[in-house]
Amino acid sequence: MDASHAMTFFIRGNVMNRKWIFAAAAALLSLAAIPGSARAAEMTEKEKALASPYPNDLGPGTLPDDVIKSYPENVQAGYKLLLVRCAQCHQPNRPLNSRFVEPEGGMDDAKQQGNLDAWKKANPDLFKHPEAWQPEVKVWNRYVKRMMNKPGCNIEKAEGKKIWEFLEYDGSHRKVGANAEKWKAHRAKLVEDFKAKYPKRYQELKDANDL
Numbered sequence: 001m002d003a004s005h006a007m008t009f010f011i012r013g014n015v016m017n018r019k020w021i022f023a024a025a026a027a028l029l030s031l032a033a034i035p036g037s038a039r040a041a042e043m044t045e046k047e048k049a050l051a052s053p054y055p056n057d058l059g060p061g062t063l064p065d066d067v068i069k070s071y072p073e074n075v076q077a078g079y080k081l082l083l084v085r086c087a088q089c090h091q092p093n094r095p096l097n098s099r100f101v102e103p104e105g106g107m108d109d110a111k112q113q114g115n116l117d118a119w120k121k122a123n124p125d126l127f128k129h130p131e132a133w134q135p136e137v138k139v140w141n142r143y144v145k146r147m148m149n150k151p152g153c154n155i156e157k158a159e160g161k162k163i164w165e166f167l168e169y170d171g172s173h174r175k176v177g178a179n180a181e182k183w184k185a186h187r188a189k190l191v192e193d194f195k196a197k198y199p200k201r202y203q204e205l206k207d208a209n210d211l
Contacts, residue, residue: 044151044152045088045089045090045150045151045152045153046088046089046090049089049090049091049094052201053194053198053201054094054194054205054211055097055131055187055190055191055193055194055205055211056093056094056095056096056097056098056099056190057090057091057093057094057097058093058097058190058193058194058197059093059096059097059186059190060093060096060097061083061091061092061093061096062083062092062096063079063096063170063174067174071166071169071170071173072169074162074165075165075166075169075170076166077162077166078162078163078164078165078166078167078169079166079170081159081162081163081166082095082096082163082166082167085153085154085155085159085163086147086163088152088153088154088155089147089150089152089153095143095167096170097186097187097190099130099131099132099133099134099187099211100134100136100139100140100143100167100171101126101133101134101135101136101139101171101172101175101176102135102136102137102138102139102140102141102167102168102171102172103115103116103119103135103137103168103172104168104169104172105137106165106168109137109138112137112138113137115172116135116136116137119135119176123176123177123180125180125184126176126180129184130209130211131187131188131191131211132183132184132187132188133175133176133183133184133187135176140164140167140168140171141164141168143167144160144163144164144167145160148160191211194211
């Protein structure tokens with residue numbers, strides 16, 4: 001091998017070695033990133049929630065102890081799960097102060113619809129103030145399922161069911177009936193405070209009927 005061929009071989013060898021080094025380094029970086037990928041997705045959902053606030057977010061992030069203790073044990077278990085699991089993508093404030101109200105009835109749509117119809121007769125005011133109430137069959141059921149499908153959401157099916165059971169029960173007891181006027185005033189204050197703090201976002205949600 002003459003000098004020119006030797007030099008060419010040397011250069012090509014170094015180039016190939018560098019390519020292998022870069023490829024190996026890239027592979028190692030990819031492997032190192034895998035354990036944190038779920039956390040990155042989770043933070044992305046949190047960032048989205050923070051960037052798109054709702055009046056709910058300005059309310060309390062927990063319920064009074066006396067209220068929780070008055071709930072059935074399975075509902076209390078769902079509440080405890082909500083505080084931990086829902087915080088993966090947004091603060092508990094958002095569901096706890098939501099205008100969503102799902103009538104009781106479990107998975108029986110007809111029973112839920114019957115209770116919804118009863119509300120319409122007994123308290124039509126619930127259907128005249130969308131900023132305070134959004135009564136709807138299976139509204140929380142759908143919402144929980146949608147949240148469970150978000151990236152970084154680590155909620156098992158059984159846990160999601162318990163969280164839904166809490167939200168269904170809580171809305172039907174804390175937001176309507178004897179507590180309706182108190183809840184209406186609470187929501188009005190949240191919307192008022194939200195308008196003052198986030199005027200642009202307030203108008204955006206108002207135009208979309210999504211306050």
